[in-house]
Amino acid sequence: MTAKRLKGAQLVEAVEQRTGIAFRNACLLESALTHSSARRKAGTDYQRLEFLGDRVLGLTIAEMLYEAFPDAPEGELSVRFNGLVNADTLATIADELDLGTLIRTGNDLRSRAVRKQVNALADVMESLIAAIYLESGLEAARRFIRANWAERSTAAGAARGDPKTALQEWAHQVSGAPPAYQIEGREGPDHDPVFTVTVAIAGYAEGQGRGRSKREAEQAAATEVLVREGVWEPLEDAS
Template sequence: MAGKRLTGELLAQAVHQRIGIAFGDVALLESALTHSSARAGADYQRLEFLGDRVLGLVIADLLYETFPEASEGELSVRLNALVNAETLAEITDELGLSDLILTGSDVRSLAARKQVNMRADVMEALIAVVYLEGGLDAARGFIRAHWTERSKAAGAARSDPKTALQEWAHQVSGATPEYRVEGRDGPDHDPVFTVAVHIGGFTEGRGRGRSKREAEQAAATEVLVREGVWQPLNETSS
């Protein structure tokens, strides 16, 4: 992760080669690629704050345009999937920027999750630099170039019903969904479970499946569809 530790103009040239954008403020770019563990001047934290907001605005605009029939709930779920740490870290890796991050020697001891977060933070910081140097149009061009296809991916809003339901429930009521097994039918070698999911203030959802997890996912899906967060599969936007 520590990479070749390129700095200054060499770092700017390497970034230019990988993403096709030339940066005028080399020191600002270097900050965007510097983790606090490097202890060498400014790091990416302030830039990350700004880039997070720019990314959210551009992705919200992209989704609003791409899915004109989607509900607010579905748009929120899609946005969360596109701006989460895993997606940002993945794009950082795809662009070949991960080995350019300037870190201290102790970064290897970071837990895997923290390393994912670091790569995600760098992407947000880089977006901030693009925005500061080229304005919103430049940032929009960069983000759309690397997020548009992801935003259109089939099933992007419904890859994990339980996660989607939890995110929605937190947004609308601050509650966490609670699941309980209501029944188990069939022979031991081929059981069918019935699970209910409860969210305060809403009608319970129920689902059936050949495992508890499958039944929980079905129950979560029922609530998401009923509350208009997701559309039924045969009506999903594409």
């Protein structure tokens, strides 16, 4: 996230380039991309939109899962649902769409821990969904969500839950300490980077993962350890 302050037509154009959606109401879009830490300067923020977008996202994801897994019990659907609407997933999608560079924030947020910035990215995804809903209706919001969540919703391992959470719980059991992630490298152009991350757990071999965002690489590294140590079964289509 940066202090970049695009407004009006420039912001509309930047969002359209990233999402394929052309907004007419630039003021609504500015609100959707303004964090509360910048409220004094921007005049409004995305908190109310986030509230609405969370409900629109939840309804659409629940609908997608209900249709895609007609024989799945409620428990499996809940695990899949939670994995698709949590902050890490929303932030990863925001990263993939490069929305972080458009969020208007105050200096206090930019100096906070990474977890706070992840939450801000997740919040802005929900507020953007709300803005789409308010301007173009539920069907337009549904199309946007399906375009960015559909592949994840039917992934073979989606019902296993979040790998970083699972690894943290397992690491506390076996070593009494949380896993430590380290970025080992970044390749590719700025608009399409590939990160390499390792994760260390006391007494165990490191795991390594690659991904288009730091979180995706961390999740891949966590999955490698969970599968290797027998905590998770390997996926049937794993090579």
